[in-house]
Amino acid sequence: CGPCASLNPAFQDYIMDHLSEVIPVVYHWYYPSDQDPFYLTDVNMNMTRVGYYNINGVPSGVVNGSTLSNILPNTVETKVATFRGQTSPITITIDEQRNGQNVNFTVNVTSDNDITAKKLRVVAVEFSHNYNVAPGSNGEKEFYWLARKMFPSAAGQDLNVTAGETFTYTNSFTIPTGDNGWNADQMYIVAFVQDDSNKEILQAKSSQKMTTAKITASNQYLKVDPGQQVSQTLTVTNPNNVDLDFKLSINTEGSYLPTGWSAQLSETEISIAAGASQ
Numbered sequence: 001c002g003p004c005a006s007l008n009p010a011f012q013d014y015i016m017d018h019l020s021e022v023i024p025v026v027y028h029w030y031y032p033s034d035q036d037p038f039y040l041t042d043v044n045m046n047m048t049r050v051g052y053y054n055i056n057g058v059p060s061g062v063v064n065g066s067t068l069s070n071i072l073p074n075t076v077e078t079k080v081a082t083f084r085g086q087t088s089p090i091t092i093t094i095d096e097q098r099n100g101q102n103v104n105f106t107v108n109v110t111s112d113n114d115i116t117a118k119k120l121r122v123v124a125v126e127f128s129h130n131y132n133v134a135p136g137s138n139g140e141k142e143f144y145w146l147a148r149k150m151f152p153s154a155a156g157q158d159l160n161v162t163a164g165e166t167f168t169y170t171n172s173f174t175i176p177t178g179d180n181g182w183n184a185d186q187m188y189i190v191a192f193v194q195d196d197s198n199k200e201i202l203q204a205k206s207s208q209k210m211t212t213a214k215i216t217a218s219n220q221y222l223k224v225d226p227g228q229q230v231s232q233t234l235t236v237t238n239p240n241n242v243d244l245d246f247k248l249s250i251n252t253e254g255s256y257l258p259t260g261w262s263a264q265l266s267e268t269e270i271s272i273a274a275g276a277s278q
Contacts, residue, residue: 001032004059005138007071011061012144014073022080023190023204024145025123029058037135037180038146045147048154053199065199089113092205094189101175101184105207107191109159109167118202119156119194120169124149127186127208148182149173159193211240234265238272245271 015024027049028038039046053062061068063079089112096105107122109115126146134141151157151171161167175184192204214237222230238244248268257263272278 001058002138005140007059008140010073011059011071011076014076015145018080019210021084023192023206025125025147025190026143026145027147029055031058033136038129038143041146041148041180042150045150045154049147049150052154062199064201065194088203090115090193090203092191092193092203094191094205094207096189096207101177102172103175103187103189104172105170105189107169107189107205109161109169109191109193109203110165111161112163114163115159115161115167115193115202118159119196120159120167121154121156121192121194122151122169122171123147123190124151124173125188125190125206125208126182127188129183129186148187156194211242211244213237213244213246214239235277236270236272237277238274241274243271243273245269 015022027046028036028041029046029050030036030039030043034040053060053067055067059071061071061076063076064083066079068075068079091110093108094105095108096103098104103124105122107120109120124147126148127144129143129146131141151169151173157169159167175182175187188206188208190204190206190208193202194200195202216235216237218232222232224230236246236248238246246269248265248270250263250265255263270278
């Protein structure tokens with residue numbers, strides 16, 4: 001929809017800045033187009049979840065079971081802030097194993113208190129999916145946190161756990177390839193315990209590995225004489241506790257490059273050991 005395209009950038013920026021405390025899942029509705037490729041991925045799942053929250057217009061947002069009046073960052077933050085610092089007696093762990101496009105996962109749920117008549121919902125989520133040409137009429141080309149498939153279904157798994165015991169749920173799926181495929185390197189699992197009586201989320205967990213990187217330059221400002229070139233060395237630091245591969249690119253939208261100017265990186269992919277720099 002048109003308002004989605006206008007509101008999503010600020011909403012997405014807010015979520016990106018709060019991924020340490022918010023686990024986003026986005027469901028796509030049939031309105032304004034029943035040809036939305038993300039809606040068509042699993043029509044039953046999307047319709048079930050949209051109906052579950054009684055959504056009657058898009059874009060809509062729900063935080064911990066409560067529907068928001070809009071998805072403006074200050075509205076989302078006001079609701080998130082009411083839960084910030086709260087704890088849960090429930091612990092969720094996710095073990096995900098891959099063999100090519102095949103994914104096997106196990107979700108374990110334990111609790112300090114008895115859990116009765118709740119639902120465990122598990123979602124295969126794609127972090128981002130980009131198009132060279134907008135698939136719809138509103139011009140959007142970048143889509144995030146896409147719900148691709150729910151296990152065992154959108155209805156969820158009945159959950160009853162005695163305090164101190166562990167409930168284990170195991171399943172598997174194959175990541176589709178081809179023109180309508182999913183980005184395998186963007187896929188991860190989200191699991192959450194939900195109370196259907198009030199739609200509250202009692203605990204949630206993501207298997208996504210959150211990493212950071214730091215880029216520094218010897219001189220942030222350089223003088224360029226007419227018709228000349230300048231270069232400098234950038235240092236990329238991996239502050240994480242695992243070895244990582246990094247893809248480097250120049251943000252042409254966020255960088256100021258006058259007409260006729262160009263910038264290039266001599267390295268676009270680098271491997272950096274944990275705690276090291278290159």
